Amino acid sequence: MPIIEITDMTKKFGRHVALDRVSLSIEEGESFAILGPNGAGKTTLVRTLSTLLKPSAGTVKIAGFDAFEEPERIKKEIGVVSHNPFLYDDLKARENMAFYADLYGVGHDRVDVLLKKVGLQERAESLVGEFSRGMKQRLSIARALLHEPKILILDEPGAGLDIQSKRMFYDTIKELNRNGTTVVLTTHYLEEVEELCQKAAVLDRGALRASGTLDEIKGSATTLEDAYIKLTGGAI
Template sequence: MSDKKVIDVKDVFFSYGKTPFLRDISFSVSEGEIFGFLGPSGAGKSTLQKVLTGICTDYEGSASILGTESRKSGKDFYERIGVDFEFPSLFEKLTARENMEYFASLYSGSKRDIDELLKEVGLYEHADKKVSAFSKGMKSRLNFIKALVHDPDVLFLDEPTSGLDPNNAKIMKDMIRKEKEKGKTIILTTHDMHDATELCDRVVFIVDGQMKALDTPHNFIMSRGAAKVTYTYMDEGVEQTVCSLLDEISEDTTLKKLIDENRITSIHSAEPTLSDIFIEITGAHLDGQEQP
């Protein structure tokens, strides 16, 4: 990850009607960084992505991507960005390969090898099947590589693992990491805190169109409550459960004694999740409910 700023957003306000929908959004993203928009449905994540990709142009403030103000986006701008919308946008009556060839033809620059991309997401054997016969997961994977076909510098991914089984979600996440290794800058919009924790260098919490906090997942987790160790053991035929803070574990004499006597029946550590921290900071659940 370099220090070069690829995305620079300053004081962005946007509204669909009279009431502001996005308020006072400011952040910057460096080259090679995976930056996550985390928030419940309807929080404004996708709208912010629309502002950044030049779909919504009636915003106040400044949103510069690769040095271009997004409201002035033109052909060159779209040659350099790739967008993977949450819902697949594919020609159902075309085959996977035909879809890829069609979308690749819309770009003038160099293209990536379509067969290679299809292989990477496990669709090579299905390349000549019509997309209408594809499962939801297959469509999601094809939709994802469609955004990569012109080898863009910046990728906007909206819920890329939504609706995928664990195996396919892993394939997708591995590909996202590979793109990062190649130096691509990635904006990941998600309400899945596991994805955000695994993939993102930094995340911003967005609720009600406002930024509530911005930091690395690690810093969020470390700054909000220490990790805990929970262990169980049998005492006079009854299972006992003890919980200790990880940074005070050396002072836990019971644990030391139990280890010496080999009496521990289970032990595990737990850290607060990004989801816990999101709720703590924003007072909102990631499914959009208010914290009671």
């Protein structure tokens, strides 16, 4: 059984159709990329997976539960890293982590382990308001991992990160995925997809243009980029 199953999902904002009857299955343990030009519907898709947005039609099942009928059953299964880091600027890094550990009902023992994992152990006592964007991004990843989610959902996690942070982030994702965590990420970087993901879906103006293994998406094209341009060529 797929761990994520989206069936005929449509999302409208007023009269604008952001997602048009999208169906997609993601198996447990896969690392899956959602690709597409600006405005294609990637963030909308991952926000519905995070139960932050309700589809206008269709269903989203996560770990066998309907995401909107039983959201409480699935919230503990997912960790979300989005543009909004969901961090408190006037709390220190460690205090932010402790706050979320309490919220998730998990012990504080993982706080320092995770701060170390994302290379922030020396900044644990700094106010998050003083952090750079990349440091906030690192802390946001650590926060999303506190409750050891089965599924990690990331919206453009590599955007704006320096080379070291990106390496740290790639290594963390790969390690989690190797250990069984299902990863769903959106990105504009195809090298990120080739390094981190086994499968992908390509959206264009709300419609699913392709999905499958990277080789399946490549098809007869020589590179993933050629295939992507062919699938989304009409955009902009």
